[in-house]
Amino acid sequence: xxxxxxxxxxxxxxxxxxFEPFGQVxxxxxxxxxxxxxxxxxxxxxxxxxxxxxRLRDRGQRFHKITRHLRCTQCLGSLEGKDWLxxxxxxxxxxxxxxxxxxxFRIPGNCFxxxxxxxxxxxxxxxxxxxxxYNLELSxxxxxxxxxCDLLERFGVEFEILASAD
Numbered sequence: 001x002x003x004x005x006x007x008x009x010x011x012x013x014x015x016x017x018x019f020e021p022f023g024q025v026x027x028x029x030x031x032x033x034x035x036x037x038x039x040x041x042x043x044x045x046x047x048x049x050x051x052x053x054x055r056l057r058d059r060g061q062r063f064h065k066i067t068r069h070l071r072c073t074q075c076l077g078s079l080e081g082k083d084w085l086x087x088x089x090x091x092x093x094x095x096x097x098x099x100x101x102x103x104x105f106r107i108p109g110n111c112f113x114x115x116x117x118x119x120x121x122x123x124x125x126x127x128x129x130x131x132x133x134y135n136l137e138l139s140x141x142x143x144x145x146x147x148x149c150d151l152l153e154r155f156g157v158e159f160e161i162l163a164s165a166d
Contacts, residue, residue, distance in 0.1 A: 004156045011085050011106040011161050014113070019105060022088040023073070023115040040114040046071040047138035053079065057130040061161045063087060063122040064152035066097055070118050071145040075136040077112025084109075084126040084133075085161045091118030096149050104161040120149070125161055 012018055016025045026040050066089065078084050087104045089097035097120040107113060107124075112134070115121055124133060138145065151157050 004152055004158055006158050006160060007102075008160045008162050009087065009102060009104040011104045011163055014105040014107050014111075019113065021090050022103075022119045022121075023113055025107075025111055025113055026075075027111045040073070040075055040112075042075075042114070042136075043073045043117055044136075044138060047140055049136065050139040050141070051134065051136045053132050054135050055130060055132050056124060056126075059123075059125045059131075061085060061125050061127070061163065062158060063125065063161075064158040065148055065150050066102070066120045066122040067146060067148045068097075068118050068120045069115075069137065069141055069145045070147065072138045072141060073117055074115045074121075074141070075112055075134075076115070076124060077134050078107070078109050078124070078126075079132040079134065081109030082126065082128055082131045083107065084124045084131060085163065086113070086121055086123035086125070087159055087161060088115070088122075089120035091116055091120070096154060099151055099155050099157055102159060104159075106163065122159070127163060
């Protein structure tokens with residue numbers, strides 16, 4: 001039987017500065033503030049935008065597949081103020097992510113993230129039984145822009161996100 005490496009990655013508390021290589025963190029702003037760099041800088045011109053609520057159940061904190069979207073940015077946020085986890089790796093021209101540089105973040109329920117085009121991502125993951133997420137991408141993202149790498153098959157590695165960095 002083929003053995004594999006289980007790599008445990010502590011979840012960092014997300015900040016705009018730490019998350020910048022992968023995208024943006026968007027927090028609430030007062031109504032009436034003009035559009036600016038603190039707003040999600042979206043790339044949705046390559047198709048019909050799709051904004052929907054997806055329900056995920058029993059996700060746990062382990063993964064061995066990671067995905068990227070090359071045609072659009074993607075925004076994710078939880079409803080009901082629930083916190084969640086995501087694993088990310090920087091976008092590149094390479095056909096596979098740099099698995100040794102995969103980073104994990106804890107996202108509180110009072111913000112959302114925007115993933116840059118091409119950012120590798122695994123998640124959302126969470127400790128709750130189920131979480132509803134709003135998701136903004138293109139209407140055909142999951143059909144034609146879903147480049148997935150099986151880290152277990154390709155590199156013999158599986159990841160577990162440690163919910164706290166203790």
